[in-house]
Amino acid sequence: MDYHKTGIPGGSNYKVVTREYLFNKMQQQELHTFDEKVDYLANYLLTSDNFNEEQLKVLKHKISHFKSDLKKKWLKANRILDKFITANATWLQGTFEIPIVPLPQKRAGRPSKPFDELSDRNKRKKTSDLRSTVSQGVLVHAAKTSLETSGHRHASRLLSEVMKSPKRAEKYKQAYSKCLQASDTQLSxxxxxxxxxxxxxxxxxxxxxxxxxxxxxxxxxxxxxxxxKCYPPKSSITVTETAAEVNLQDLLNHTVTRLLTYLKENLSNLTEEQLGSLELIYKWGCDGSQQSQFKQKMQNEDSTDSNIFQSCLVPLQLKCGNKIVWQNPTPSSPRYCRPIRIRFAKETADLTNEEIEYISSKIDLLENRQFINDDGLSANVKHTYFDINNGRC
Incomplete structure (x- = not known):
């Protein structure tokens, strides 16, 4: 153990450190609560040297008094570090006696190396008696406790996890290997x-x-x-001074293609029969809104951009029979809204009815088709629509 101060011995069998040294040692640990730090300090003092039973008894008694005084003063300072240090500066300069463990007598010959510096062969040789006399469960528990008391809490928890079952360690190793490989490759x-x-x-x-x-x-x-790639093909989009429209068939084909690309891992688990009977459910509707009128003039003097009327659709669900392959997580979010037609026009009952009839006529002309994703996976998709304006399919 390295001591901050050993100047004034409390007796021939003791070394002395300041309470400030012990408090700083405790604060240096990356632990969440004050009680955890105090417990760490107690374990640190008790396990740092090979004390005998009598020394342990004396040291435990001293630690108990120290912990009690420390907690009282910490609570009195309202758990504020600066306030605690200012109010207890004199107390922190006080001393704490730690029993001295007699040093082993030096022996002739080559000095022994620290265990961490030994080769794997010598480490196995040095621990052979321990491994042959102590069960695996005891060794694992001792290792977990040692890691915990030394501040390596994550390593201790990881050891607990991998020892829960024989295959757990292999799974952790595979996951770690994948993580290393993923870090070497570029994000697509x-x-x-x-x-x-x-x-x-x-x-x-x-x-x-x-x-x-x-x-x-x-x-x-x-x-x-x-x-x-997320946009429908340009050839399917028509734009005039007062309107913009995308061909509905091309929009739906593009929507399905993007979904099949996104869901390629899920689709690989489906059978050919299931891939041939996919159904994509949409909702569609129209609505109008007002906006500030711009000063830019239009060719038709009667036209104005102060009102916008829009019809759009939102994909809700891709399913195969009763099995849901994909579910829209936020069906009311504009993120999933796909405009069909946008016009500079004021919303009226007649305009709404006209738009519903127009979109319905487009829907009647739609065709289901076969789609193939980037991996060559083929799927047939049926389109089902729900009109939110009239509440009908």
Missing amino acids: PFKALSMFVEADLSRKQYEIVRNSNKKYYPCYSLIQKEKI
């Missing part, structure tokens, strides 16, 4: 885009994150390319 643009969207990052924020590990995070240009 698809997963990086997912992180980018989920965290609602700006380009500058992403660049700051990427600078921490450029080998792991792909450059922003790859994320931009991946984002383009």
Whole structure:
């Protein structure tokens, strides 16, 4: 044991340290509560040297008094470190006596090395008697307790976990190996885009994150390319001065394609029969809103951009019979809203009825088709729609 102060012996069989040294030793430990730190200090003093029974009895008595005084003073200071040190400066300079363990007599020959510096062969040789006379359970418990008292709480808990069953250690090893392999490979643009969207990052924020590990995070240009894949094909989009519309068949085909790409691991567990009978359920509707009118003039003087009327759909669920393959986690979130048509027009009852008839006619012309994802997995998807304006399928 290394002592902060050994100047004034309390007797020929004792060494002396200051209470301040013991308090600082306790505070240096990364433990959550004050009681845990006090218990650590007690275990540290009792296990640091090979005390005999009489010395242990004396030391335990001293530690008990020290713990009692320390807790009273700590509570009196309202658990505030600066207040505690100021109010108890004199008490902290007081001394604490620790029994001296007689040093073994030196023997002739080569000095023995510390256990940590021995080779694996010599370590096995030195612990052979211990392993042959003490059961595995006792050795594991002793190792856990030693790690706990020395401040290695995570290592102690990990040892407890891996010893719960014979296969647990193998699973931990495999998980750790996968973690090491994953850290060496770059995050795919698809997963990086997912992180980018989920965290609602700006380009500058992403660049700051990427600078921490450029080998792991792909450059922003790859994320931009991946984002383009999320849009329907340009050929399916029609834009005029007062309206923008995407072909409904192309929009649904694109939605299914993206879902099959995202769910490729789940789909690999389905049979061919199940893949041939997938059903994607949507809800769709239309609504209007007002906005500030811009000063930019339109070619048609009667047109205005002060009102917007929009029809859109939201995918709700992909299922196979009674088995749900994918469920929309936030069906009311704009994140999953897919616009069909947007117009500069004021919402009226006639306009709403007109839009419902228009979208319904588009739905009647839709065709189910076969889809193939990036892994070559083929699936047939049926589309089912729910009109939220009229409450009908």
